[in-house]
Amino acid sequence: MYVAPLVRREFALLARSKWLWLLTIPIFWVGRNFLTIPIAEGPLLTIGTASNATTLVSFAAIIVCFRSIIGERESGTIRVTAGTPLSRTDVLVGKALGRGLALALPLGGAVLCLTALGWAQYGPPPLIPYLGFLILALGFCIIYSNLITAISATASSTVRSAVLSITAIWLLGNGTNYVLSIYSFFTRQSITISNPPNDPLLFLAVRAFPRSSYRTLVNTLLDLPNTHQFFVDALQITASSDTGFAVNHVFGPNPPVYLSPWIAALTFLMWLIGPLSLAAIRFQSIDLTRPVSTLSxxxxxxxxxxxxxxxxxxxxxxxxxxxxxxxxxxxxxxxxxxxxxxxxxxxxxxxxxxxxxxxxxxxxxxxxxxxxxxxxxxxxxxxxxxxxxxxxxxxxxxxxxxxxxxxxxxxxxxxxxxxxxxxxxxxxxxxxxxxxxxxxxxxxxxxxxxxxxxxxxxxxxxxxxxxxxxxxxxxxxxxxxxxxxxxxxxxxxxxxxxxxxxxxxxxxxxxxGLWQVIQRSIYSFVANPSYSLYRPPPDTVYFLTRRLFPRHLFNVISNWVLGIGNSSATYATALQIQQAAGEPNNAFISPTLVVDTAYSNQTVPLVLEPWVAGVFLILGLVGVLAMTVYHFQTTDLT
Structure with a gap:
């Protein structure tokens, strides 16, 4: 095949990049946080945690693939590639497949580390489900490399490719939430994740996204309920009276055929080949001899x-x-x-x-x-x-x-x-x-x-x-x-x-977006294993590190301006936490995410005062600007 050398070239170029291998760290770190879930202890937990960590590949695909085609179009080197015996479809397939396989390298490293940890704690995972998961994980990598490469092939500038890639990943990642919100808006029904309405079209819509079909297939491999939800949610469904989005629990033993795992497999396959096929049709008509259009x-x-x-x-x-x-x-x-x-x-x-x-x-x-x-x-x-x-x-x-x-x-x-x-x-x-x-x-x-x-x-x-x-x-x-x-x-x-x-x-x-997860992971590593991360005692270091990221500093200051409370959570969450704190039996969320509630019987430390968050943000701005000026002064621009 003509495309094989291009696949090898793309794979080899990325495999030698240290930036690619650094992606192993966040994937492993996210998976590690789920290896100690009490409700799911056992060999299957290893596969479940690895499957959840795999979903981070969607973000990594942006970095790896967003300039795969448009970068060469802007530099003009795409004409050299197009001058070879490769067809334009071969170019797209070769770049997408090569980069998708390269993207699987850091994922594979993280999965191996998670497997080793899970093996040490719970024993070896079952072989057949584990091999099936590895195939699905590789397919998940290629789905997103195909998608971002397709965007790169049809975009007219690097900036536009980046914008469209981020937008696509954001919409697909939060697609189920948007579907539920739209459904609730038009039907005037309040939807809960634990007991959703038994509307087949709603179930079909939330299962149409690549991550939903992927999780449905993973749950099927693990012999869990037929649901697009995370495997821990699927386990909780089996242990409680809630139906969740488990198809058999909602529709009984004879659910609609289009909600079966086989249809989820077809959806997964559609995402694997659909975006790249559409991009190949569009790419055939692009004049590569003309310069890339500007933004205007x-x-x-x-x-x-x-x-x-x-x-x-x-x-x-x-x-x-x-x-x-x-x-x-x-x-x-x-x-x-x-x-x-x-x-x-x-x-x-x-x-x-x-x-x-x-x-x-x-x-x-x-x-x-x-x-x-x-x-x-x-x-x-x-x-x-x-x-x-x-x-x-x-x-x-x-x-x-x-x-x-x-x-x-x-x-x-x-x-x-x-x-x-x-x-x-x-x-x-x-x-x-x-x-x-x-x-x-x-x-x-x-x-x-x-x-x-x-x-x-x-x-x-x-x-x-x-x-x-x-x-x-x-x-x-x-x-x-x-x-x-x-x-x-x-x-x-x-x-x-x-x-x-x-x-x-x-x-x-x-x-x-993941700072709260990262902060909890770091704190669980350095603190006592019995330390409660969701209901900790008043701890200045815990609260300070939780809010030190700029986005959470902004939440603290804006909540203070609104008169809501001293919290790094969003205003709605902060209000719900304060309401839950007044009800001892309400386990909605940790009340200690609001400083006023956590320190109700103590003096709030100065560094946790809301106005100090503004000082931190200003000091960060000045500090970053000063370091940038100093670095740029000494940089060799030639």
């Missing part, structure tokens, strides 16, 4: 010129005011970085990403307003509109800087353009400051505009909110975005290639 040219005929000019004018307003104020008051010429900031901001203002971020923020606020729990509405009153800012800002305050900024320095270094910039009278410090300021305005402007529109709609539903709380939430949001803008510019300045910059940026997003 592809959409030039979609939106009227007047609308695009109006958006750019509105979007540029805050930065224009800022530049005028700085120029008028800058008598010491400390703003020599302003030309760099103006050029960078002008480039980003023409991106389709800015109006897209604006729309997504509005949709995020509306989603939070329509899904607000009654307890939050009763407690906050009209300020529930401002509480709806928290989750959209926490999410887009990370993703916005990553998408807009991961190429800001390293792309100019790769092209050599950075030498022209640094050859001007502008110092290297000025380059860093200019690009950082531009990125801050490029993200905060559409974000704040979106919050303004969302708050206006909230007034129509819930009435006028406190203007002081509104100003406080905007200030905290801008500080949060500014920290991440500084961090991403730092990553782009330190990384030697665009791929490494993207990998570090996406890795940071992954750590941000």
């Amino acid at each position: 040219t592809k959409f030039v005929g979609v939106f009227p010129i007047q609308l695009r000019q109006l958006w750019i004018h509105i979007f540029s307003g805050p930065f224009s005011v800022f530049s005028v104020l700085v120029s008028d008051r800058d008598r010491l010429r400390v703003s020599a970085w302003m030309p760099v900031a103006r050029r960078e901001f002008t480039h980003k203002s023409q991106s389709i990403g800015t109006p897209l971020l604006f729309v997504l923020v509005i949709l995020g606020v509306l989603w939070q307003l329509t899904g607000a729990i009654p307890l939050a509405s009763e407690t906050l009153g009209a300020d529930i509109t401002l509480a709806a800012f928290q989750i959209p800002v926490a999410l887009f305050g990370i993703l916005g800087p990553v998408f807009f900024g991961f190429r800001t320095i390293v792309n100019e270094r790769e092209s050599g353009a950075i030498r022209y910039t640094t050859g001007t009278p502008i110092s290297r410090t000025g380059v860093i400051l200019g690009k950082t300021v531009a990125l801050i305005f490029a993200v905060t402007t559409p974000l704040v505009y979106g919050l303004l529109i969302g708050s206006s709609l909230g007034i129509l539903w819930h009435g006028l909110f406190s203007p002081f709380v509104f100003i406080g939430m905007l200030a905290v949001s801008i500080l949060y975005v500014s920290f991440h803008a500084v961090l991403i510019v730092s990553i782009s300045a330190i990384a030697s290639t665009t791929t490494r910059s993207a990998a570090l940026g996406f890795g940071y997003v992954l750590i941000a």
